[in-house]
Amino acid sequence: MTPEIITVMAVLVFAVLLFIFEWVRVDVVGIIMMVLLPLLGLVTPKQAISGLSSNAVVSIIAVIIIGAGLDKTGVMNSMARVILRFAGKSESRIMTLIAGTVAIISGFMQNIGAAALFLPAAKRIGNQTGVPVGRLLMPMGFCAIIGGCLTLVGSSPLILLNDLMVVGGKKYDAFGLFSVTPVGLLLVAAALVYFILLGRFILPNRSEDESSGPMSSVLTGTYNNIGSLFELSVPSDWLNTEQLKSLDLRPTYFCTLVAIARDGGKTHIFAPLPEETIRPGDQIVVVAPQEFVQHLADDMGWELKTELSTFAEELSPNNAGIMEGIVTPRSEFMGKTIAELRIRERFQVSPLAIFRGDKIFVSGLSDFIIESGDALLLHGRWEMFHMLKGLPDLVFTESVKGELLRTEKAKVALMWLAVSLVMILGFHVQLSIALLTGALGMILTKVLTIDEAYQSVDWMTVFLLGGLIPLGMAFENTGAAKYIADTIMAALGTPTPLVLLTVIGILTSFFTLVASNVGATVLLVPLSMNMALNAGVDPRVAALTVAVAASNTFVLPTHQVNALIMRPGGYRTIDYVRSGAGMTVLYMVVMISALMLFY
Numbered sequence: 274m275t276p277e278i279i280t281v282m283a284v285l286v287f288a289v290l291l292f293i294f295e296w297v298r299v300d301v302v303g304i305i306m307m308v309l310l311p312l313l314g315l316v317t318p319k320q321a322i323s324g325l326s327s328n329a330v331v332s333i334i335a336v337i338i339i340g341a342g343l344d345k346t347g348v349m350n351s352m353a354r355v356i357l358r359f360a361g362k363s364e365s366r367i368m369t370l371i372a373g374t375v376a377i378i379s380g381f382m383q384n385i386g387a388a389a390l391f392l393p394a395a396k397r398i399g400n401q402t403g404v405p406v407g408r409l410l411m412p413m414g415f416c417a418i419i420g421g422c423l424t425l426v427g428s429s430p431l432i433l434l435n436d437l438m439v440v441g442g443k444k445y446d447a448f449g450l451f452s453v454t455p456v457g458l459l460l461v462a463a464a465l466v467y468f469i470l471l472g473r474f475i476l477p478n479r480s481e482d483e484s485s486g487p488m489s490s491v492l493t494g495t496y497n498n499i500g501s502l503f504e505l506s507v508p509s510d511w512l513n514t515e516q517l518k519s520l521d522l523r524p525t526y527f528c529t530l531v532a533i534a535r536d537g538g539k540t541h542i543f544a545p546l547p548e549e550t551i552r553p554g555d556q557i558v559v560v561a562p563q564e565f566v567q568h569l570a571d572d573m574g575w576e577l578k579t580e581l582s583t584f585a586e587e588l589s590p591n592n593a594g595i596m597e598g599i600v601t602p603r604s605e606f607m608g609k610t611i612a613e614l615r616i617r618e619r620f621q622v623s624p625l626a627i628f629r630g631d632k633i634f635v636s637g638l639s640d641f642i643i644e645s646g647d648a649l650l651l652h653g654r655w656e657m658f659h660m661l662k663g664l665p666d667l668v669f670t671e672s673v674k675g676e677l678l679r680t681e682k683a684k685v686a687l688m689w690l691a692v693s694l695v696m697i698l699g700f701h702v703q704l705s706i707a708l709l710t711g712a713l714g715m716i717l718t719k720v721l722t723i724d725e726a727y728q729s730v731d732w733m734t735v736f737l738l739g740g741l742i743p744l745g746m747a748f749e750n751t752g753a754a755k756y757i758a759d760t761i762m763a764a765l766g767t768p769t770p771l772v773l774l775t776v777i778g779i780l781t782s783f784f785t786l787v788a789s790n791v792g793a794t795v796l797l798v799p800l801s802m803n804m805a806l807n808a809g810v811d812p813r814v815a816a817l818t819v820a821v822a823a824s825n826t827f828v829l830p831t832h833q834v835n836a837l838i839m840r841p842g843g844y845r846t847i848d849y850v851r852s853g854a855g856m857t858v859l860y861m862v863v864m865i866s867a868l869m870l871f872y
Contacts, residue, residue: 277751281315285787285825288744292829294848299830299839300733303740317516324742325735326426328705329833333738334730335708336389337837339690341729342715344393344682345676353397354586356433362402362580365469368409369393372416372468376461379420380427380454382697383704388417390690396841401589408476410842411852412468414834418824419464419860423455425450430794430823435796438816440725440806445813456821456867463863467856475852477844487560487588487652488595489671496633496650499625500527500562502588505569506576507555518547524636528561531623531652534583541587541651544653546619547639550577556583560595560625560652592673593654595625598667600647604707606666611640620661622653663729685698689714734836741831754784754796762804770810774818774865777801781822782857790823814872818864825860827853 282870284306291302303324311321324330324587343349356374360366371391378387395413399406421428425435425448435447468476487502512521523530533549534556542549551557558581559566570577581588608835611624627641628648634641642650649667651658655675655714662673693711696702702710715721721729747752761780768776777797783791797819805815826832828850831838835849842848 278753278756280313281747281751281753300736303737306740306744310743310747316743320746321743324739327742330706330738331705333385336386337710337730338712338726340389340393342686342720346486346686347678347680348683349394352394364404368412371467372412373412376416376420379417380423384417384421388414388834388837397591400591405478407842410728410838414838416464417834418459421824422821423454429791432819433794434820436662442804455871459863459867461468463859467859477848492597500560503566504558504578505582507551509553511553514550516548526565528559529570529623529625530559532558532584538583544621546617558584595652596658597670598642598649600645601668602645604666606643610640610642621657622651625652626650685718686720729804731840737836758800767808773808773810777818778822778861782825783821785823786829794819794823821864827856
């Protein structure tokens, strides 16, 4: 063992410790590797920073921009609606449908692309259903990685496999496109069952966004008696034709009516005016404490629903919520009442409360004269708040969520996605160039602005992967990878087929974690085939074991997909260890069993 091998092993241990104990953020670990490896002479300075321009990292940047374009045009909203139509609000069904769909797509395109495209939809579904995003993204990410084993073009190791199957000058028969599909299907099914049965115990509840309700945790602390959203159904025999202002919903029940659906849900009225009437068969949404809503339902003879149904999407946290706006000294609101300002009519937002000094006012708001410095608590759709944000009247105390969608550009966004896929699958253009073409096309056709494209990229992921790629190079430069592989293979002697395939799988999984899956495949396919010949095992099966085991990378956020979902899912390294340890063992058992069964 040379000093260089000892040094690179020490650097690996140091990196793993940084991941586990989280002394610094994971992207800082990547930057440390970029600096430390060339200083120790393990890689050249050019290799140290080459990760930032690698095919994988550039592809990630491009596909995130494409995903942002699809999200900005409402395509991901449509996708989320389709998934929710089939899955309802069941966490296990939602998780299964998202993860299974991404796995299938990963069989025909790079797994990082499939995961990045579905990331916005998964986040929207989590926010809309109240399922923590952290409980959706890890199953999705793991299945995206495994889905690469469904076809021979699903992952880089499998793409390389046929070209590497040469021993002693003899080229072995190539595998077909779907030769690996039975193994891949069993692996995907095992992963889904694993998360369905154990997900509640191993998946974290954290997510990037702490609140999935209509009001942030900060505002809830101030206005904790305002309540939440509740939907009520007005019976068909409702006969009261009084206007809303005559029903006294706010002074009597502390309820603010924020939306009405009528004509079987075809007509939606947001922030209804005081002169509006409630008609038989209407579905209404109020903001209030639950006990007061129950009193309202009992007194009026309305049916209180357990959750939003008619307005499940339009008033979900993805599309609407509660904001606090401070009246500025330049505001036209000053000296006027809420009624005079016609806030509901002009901006389609509903006033819920006014905070002045140390008092919160929730009743009699229509006649309240606004002063500079007053805090108005308003409920409305995010596009309305974005419009208000552009006026000099209010300064919001939190960032306005949501965004103004460019739905008219949806077909253009889908066209550029199709262009990228055709370039990859039809013309075999390099992944990064094909995806950059799609991303650039979206910018040039104004699906996204260049600033929005920059803002969409998760630079933490970029620098994490940019620093881990040279660590894999250091393993190959110093001969550490070959030394470990040769030592283990020599110690095996003449193993049984089961032992041989198991050792090959474990060795490949280790190298895939600390180096690259391509590097592990290039190194281990020839070694494993030679060992198979000596042991009397089919060398093609040994080579296939390496290519499939190269996707067994779950216990650290070192794979591109794991790094991609880390921040949106609110994950820490320990979450990957907790969920990935069992997945790694299960993957190995199912893979070896399937290979022994089918081959």
